[in-house]
Amino acid sequence: xxxxxxxxxxxxxxxxxxxxxxxxxxxxxxxxxxxxxxxxxxxxxxxxxxxxxxxxxxxxxxxxxxxxxxxxxxxxxxxxxxxxxxxxxxxxxxxxxxxxxxxxxxxxxxxxxxxxxxxxxxxxxxxxxxxxxxxxxxxx
Numbered sequence: 001x002x003x004x005x006x007x008x009x010x011x012x013x014x015x016x017x018x019x020x021x022x023x024x025x026x027x028x029x030x031x032x033x034x035x036x037x038x039x040x041x042x043x044x045x046x047x048x049x050x051x052x053x054x055x056x057x058x059x060x061x062x063x064x065x066x067x068x069x070x071x072x073x074x075x076x077x078x079x080x081x082x083x084x085x086x087x088x089x090x091x092x093x094x095x096x097x098x099x100x101x102x103x104x105x106x107x108x109x110x111x112x113x114x115x116x117x118x119x120x121x122x123x124x125x126x127x128x129x130x131x132x133x134x135x136x137x138x139x140x
Contacts, residue, residue, distance in 0.1 A: 003038045004028075005103040006073070009113035010130055011041070015053060015065065021115060024130035028113060031137075032072040039073045040109060044095060046075065048128045076102045076109075083129045091122050100125065 014025035030041035091097035103109035111126040
C-alpha cells in the first residue's frame with residue numbers, strides 16, 4: 001500500500017480546505033512529501049484539478065499550485081489500452097474507469113485514495129478514503 005493514486009476529490013479537499021476532509025488530505029500529502037508513501041495522479045486528475053482551481057484563481061497562481069503538487073507526485077500514463085479497458089469496464093463513470101485502469105495497468109499502484117469509494121466498486125485495486133488509509137497506516 002505504499003504507492004497510491006490520489007483522486008481529484010482528495011486534492012481539492014486540500015486546496016479548498018474542505019473541512020473535515022482537508023486534514024486527512026494534508027496528512028496524505030505530508031506522507032508523500034516525506035517519502036513515506038508515493039503519490040500518483042493521472043493526466044485527467046491534473047486537468048480536472050486545474051479546471052476547478054481556475055474557477056477561483058488566476059492561471060499563474062493555479063500553475064504554481066499544480067507545480068507544487070507535482071514536486072511530490074508522479075503522473076501515470078494513459079494510452080489507448082487504458083481508454084479501451086475503461087470503455088469496456090462496466091464502470092458507471094468513465095472518468096473513474098480511466099483513473100482505475102491507468103493505476104491498474106501501471107502495475108505500481110496498490111490503493112486508490114478517494115472519498116467516492118462506491119464509484120470504484122468494480123476496481124480490482126484497494127479503494128479507501130484517506131481517513132481509512134491513515135488509520136490502517138498507523139497500525140502498519
